[in-house]
Amino acid sequence: MNTATTTRCLHCHRPLRNARSIANGYGPTCAAKIRRAPVDTTDYQPHQITSARELIEDGAIIPLRSVVFVAVSTDGTETYRTAPTACTCPAGLKARRCYHQLAARMLLAA
Template sequence: MNAAATTHTNCLRCGRTLRNPTPDGYGPKCRTKVRKAAVDLADYKAHQVTSARELIEDGAIIPLRSVVFIAVSTDGTETYRTAPTACTCKAGLKGSRCYHQLAARMLLAA
């Protein structure tokens, strides 16, 4: 029996075993909840909203603790600790809102 066929991953949101692992790490029901999550987007620019959604869909943001996440940079060379109100990226360290924070908000809203 192939070892790869017996390897399972768990949903990053609910922890259930995924029968068909996906790049974003979410099961179909949790993915729908994340996409439909109601988050106030008024303080974010359109490109930040797009980048946050891509970050989630690519599985480039994973939970570390209850409200703390690890997010991968756009070019994939760095990782940042992010939460809904703070981030260790350049924009976050300056006190600006970044798309990493928005992605964390979206995941927590689901």
Template sequence: MSAKTSTTTHRCAKCGRVLRNPSPDGYGPKCRAKVRRATRSPELATYKPHLVEAAIELLEQGGLIPLRKSSKNRVYLAASSDGSKTYKTARAACTCPAGLKAIHVCKHRIAAHAFDLAS
């Protein structure tokens, strides 16, 4: 009797490269460093601090996945706080309830901004 091994290929959520050691956030080591550097950018200081913290948490949990990789209008799939829903988001707009009201910039848009800064 032989044991079956699964050969699942894990790819970086940011650049798409094959990961030798999969991580919970879905990023490779170089992309993770770029995203963490981007979260400390002074450009993000214009947003509310608690929303920036929520956006950083979203990025650390791998809750933001690029859908379209065009140079200008990047679109992402963002997970809700409880993980039951997903929203389409970009730096300009988001389909979450807070994004549709557009009173304040939501955490998904801030995470998309940080992800774009890491490029």
């Protein structure tokens, strides 16, 4: 009985073979598309843009539904439901834009 599991890209769902891709959750093509995706960042601070990119690179934001994601907090102790326009993190609950929302926008733009 074969019990090996296949890790799949969080964006295109193709099997991942490279150790770095498996760790990131995205294949090299999808990761490049996400990095190049045109997203309006004018309402975000530079540290939020950096945090959103890190969130994606670390594979800490996972698609839940078509536009809803689960994002891990900076310290890794909490998870938040996030979408491009809303988030359950403390900033999102105060109707402020957070880097979780920006990461969701970046993923959907790719």
